[in-house]
Amino acid sequence: MKQITIIAFIAGFAALLPLAIGENPYFIGVLISVLMMAALSSAWNILGGYAGQYSFGHAAYFGAGAYTTMILISRFNINPLVSMVAGIIVACIIALITGSIVFRLRGHYFGLASIAVAEIVRLSALNFDFTGGAQGILLSDVSLWGLDLNSKLPFYYGMLLVLVITLGITLNLRKSKTGYYLQAIREDQDAAASLGINLSFYKNKALLISAALTSVLGSLYAVYIRFIDTTAVLDLRLSIEIILTAIIGGVGTLWGPVLGAVLLVPLAEMLRSNVLGDVLVKQGIVSENSGLGVFLKENLAHAHVLVYGIITVLCILYMPKGILGLFRRKK
């Protein structure tokens, strides 16, 4: 089956899913998180997976979209879609500045510089007044074409649409000249340059595509949650979660980031909402009133990052190409 058919098939399935499970806000909420992380990680994958440029600062683009949108809507009452486009422009400007500084560097330096840029963006949002500082920005009311934005469904379909577009771009990229150039750059920069590939042009192109998609997701997220602060949308932890999702699924594959999100987001959600602890208690594995039971109840909700850490270490040591990498044909 062609990849594009699979994308269409899965998208169709995802589109019908809310009808099947009904309007359960909790499940729809988890599914929105899955779709968002899948799309974020896929967008990162265009730069990290195909061009081999590991950005450790993608939260900057997510935050650029989220903040621009929220400021324009809450202060100037501008149409959400127009604000989203403005977010893309801001994210692309940050990306161009980042790219012009960091793409001349290689190896360790690129990752470090991408973190530095993201931290400058985060600290600026924290210290300026127009970004709401440490309080963040709260959005009381928003409307678009009479859509019910209090419902979660518009955001579910919005995230799904961005995911499908991202996968479509990735698929198209793999078969295009740009895609081959990017993979050549990933495999050997010097060889690619000696063949006449303009390294910085193609790296910047991949970064811009990736940043624009990431910023759209940031805008969607901001209007969906209606509250943003630097911890939610600009933290280094977000950048790292985006990478981990791709790594665990399989970097540089079309479906790896999606698979990573499908596995990791529900796991994190289960830990956060204490489902796992409850199951352990109900199965009689851990007694509710024992020391361990109380400890799990109080602490398991904070443990999802710890679990991410453990999974990352195991993944890098034993399965560096991710889950999909295990099934790939050996060259």
Place this chain on the structure above:
Amino acid sequence: MFFLQSLLSGILTGGVYALAGIGMSLVFGVMNISNFAHGDLMMLGMYLAYFAFTLLHIDPYLSLLLIIPTAFLFGFILEKVFIHKIIDHPHQNQILLTIGLGLIMSNTALLAFTSDPKILTTSYSSSAVHILGGISLSVPLLLSFAITTVITGILFLFLSKTTTGLALWATSQNREAAQLMGINVAKMSAIAFGLGTALAATAGALIAPTYYIYPMAGHTFLLKAFTICVLGGLGSVIGAGIGGIIIGIVESMSSTYLSSDWKDVVVFIIFLAVLLLRPQGLLGKKGEQ
């Protein structure tokens, strides 16, 4: 007067930063690995000093005698169990593995010690020495600067006079050539990582009396340590020492003349400027980027 005050406190704080930077640079030089767990190792050092003080009633500066060997052993084991397996991997995998290890450390600390910041208050925590009529220097900062100087001195003697030290130096110059000369580079890596960990933990213990102790404290210091290393030239131990002092001064000056909210931004802008203008760092060799 403000200027002098700010300059001197900058130099004192910078000394501790230098220690953290030297640890990271040593690991980078010998192993060619960017250690993203470095900040979290510092955080562990802070907690070690805190618990040595509250539980065992050992002065934080005296507790270094316990912390340094413990941290060295911990780093040595970390290298033997995890890091050495990825020493030939692409650098992004090395970064991710150390990020993973760092997440495990900081979140285990979060589970064990909760996110409430702890404060280590010694009898001399808020005392200060006054010199030149108006300049006050905090006693804990003076003590930690003195200890930093001693430790850096010992480290240099070790690196330049002992066989192991010279072998480390050689490995950082050229790993393959060192191996051909009969140096056990695997052992050197473990020693370098142990030393790096010990230096990080020492820096953590030294700032513990003047800083909030919390599980995510490492985050800020990680980025600072990287800035210091890049400023000095990745892998250059002397460069990291100078870089640390410079960053200390920059921070202190920007707090005085700008605002303490923006001091980290200034540090990161310097970081990017160095990458842009002199990616090999102040003391690095050309063509290493």
